[in-house]
Amino acid sequence: MNFKNLVLIAVSFFVFSVSAQSRGVFLSSYSDVTKIALEKLADQTTFSKFNIESVKKSKSIDSKIILLKIEADNKWIKKFKLKPNTVKSEGFQIINKVNNTYLIASDDSGLMYGILELRDQLKLNGNNSKFIEKTENPHFPFRAVKFNLPWSSYRIGESLHLHMKTVKDISFWEGYLDMMAENRLNALTLWNLHPFTFMVQSEKFPEATQFTGQEFKDWQKFWRQLFKMAKDRNIETYIVNWNIITSPGITETHNVANYKDDLEWHYGFTPADTSQVIVDYMRETITQTINEYPNLTGLGVSIGERMKMPMEDAMKWVKNTFIEGMKNADRKVKFIHRAPFKVEPEIAREYIESYTDFPDPIIMEFKFNWSHGHSTPNLAITHGGKVSDQYWNPKPSNYKMAWMMRNEDFIMLNWGNTEFIREHIAVNDIPDVTAGYFIGSETYIPAKEFRMNPDVNYNWKYAYEKDWEFYQMWGRLMYDPNTSDDYFIKNFNYRYGNEVGESLFRALQLGSKMPLRFSTFYKGTWDFTIYSEGFLNGKQLYRNYKEAEDAFIRIDEMITHKTLDPLYLNIDEYNNLKLARKSISNEYVTPLELANEMERNGLKILELCHKMEGSSINNAENFNIEINDVKAWAHLSLYFADKLMAGINLDEGVKTKSLEKKQKAIDYLRQGSKHWLDLIDSTKQYQEVSLLHIRSFKFSWEMYYPRVLKDIEIVESINF
Structure with missing residues (x-):
């Protein structure tokens, strides 16, 4: 039948x-x-x-x-x-x-x-x-995944492009969409520079065509299957791109948007070329895409990057292309609009609130703490500007906001912390304004499993399957923040056995605090300014193309680097207050308090791991990988604690000319180097991998051990 x-x-x-x-x-x-x-x-x-x-x-x-x-x-x-x-x-x-x-x-x-x-x-x-x-009942109506596509990708690198075949395989998407439905995630947002030549052959601009014949038919089949499978699982689908980025055929035929001076960027990026041919092409192609894919829920746009023009002109461009293109289509679709990077919300709001031809509220996507949402639950920075409530105060008339929780801080190790997610929702759920969240990464595609050492056995096929806690905790808690930890513990028990499930859950909860605390203490902005599980600041490497080890965060730099959350004191500020004998308010988190917390967490994790030894377990291959991950978090926590203590003593030693404090700093760094060796041992299940945070270089924790020791040399060389 x-x-x-x-x-x-x-x-x-x-x-x-x-x-x-x-x-x-x-x-x-x-x-x-x-x-x-x-x-x-x-x-x-x-x-x-x-x-x-x-x-x-x-x-x-x-x-x-x-x-x-x-x-x-x-x-x-x-x-x-x-x-x-x-x-x-x-x-x-x-x-x-x-x-x-x-x-x-x-x-x-x-x-x-x-x-x-x-x-x-x-x-x-x-x-x-x-x-x-x-x-x-769902707490948030919009519970989205941010998924960057490997073709026409926003960034370039082997760590993205190696997913090409997997992401075009419909079998991958069947499993991924099932995972989303089971975790009550109901929106799939697909991001790349210029999606349209992969989806339609422009009727009015045939020169834009990128694929022909069977190759184009295969692309059409792929998109139609994907959108239908998503719809059958109550998952909305959105295609999202970046502003005035056009087809290579349009660029070459009409000699527009042709910007090749900056080798850091690939074809398609443009310094605000608003040529009429681009406007006409974008508008017509948007209309055609909507008409040819009836199961596509909507489109999205981001204003930024090389869109160098006054905010009012940028918003006019969006209106003349995206808004008009959607308006001309045979059906109504939904719309996602990233909050513009520039701090001119009053202009952006005026335009967005003039868009009244949509069946549902527009989703205003707002980056939480720039590219490092997994940090403090307090909104401390926005992309490119200061924090302002002008997007939600007064309450918007035709849009709802969704926080973008970018993850550029843990890619290798499993992460899951229900306490953080619940607190984040409690702090940032603005009544009648917050529609929900996006979760995902710019620099990591959870498709082909590329991280694992070939000699290690594991029972999953795709990368997202290893990351199951991340999706389950975010998805279920966005749907119902009152979901108890007991539900997640039962899932651990089901996977690995009743003797170890709760202990593994508790250990992961503690370990997952490390990147949260680190990215709150050490302020990051765009993608590569911090990579918490690697202890890296890729910005130091990004423009200079020196050795990959140059990205490692040094002891001297960590002392004065600004904190993300203003309620966190950095080492320099803390010692200045202490040496001046000034009282420190209880509302502040000091480096000493942070070091003590990280030490407690690290030791407790190792205690829980010891408790699990010799227990009866299910699925031993995956369990061994999970327990090594939490051990890695433990050693990272202990290393972070020792480095903080070394920094406190070094800074105080320099300021008071105390050789005793200098020696204590050296002792803490030596102790920390032992924790880093333990970290290397816990992460042998991973191979050296391509990682966009350090550009064309490979990543492993072992390669940074010489820089861990270099900190000791830095301190030893300081003379009073």
């Missing part, structure tokens, strides 16, 4: 057995969204029978699980004497009554999440367990 025809069926039954217990599923309506979710639910069971049959509505229901949509199934809700709570879009309620479990939702999306919740409960609590009653 053709599944697509099942939407005409009034009632369908899915009958399967769970252990010795039979559970049937009654549906009063059917869609591709519920079909996929039910298949996932069935995956959690052992089949004895799987039937799809049409029955009359008058037929009695003999099922264990009954799925109901509030508006369509009000008759059944009354018949079963159910009193549902308030269930919003994408929300659901689970009710147990007599021998049946009722899943109630207001739409297919809610049914999907509810079905996946039932699957989760069977998986985590056991197939014979009773379903737990609950009502869940």
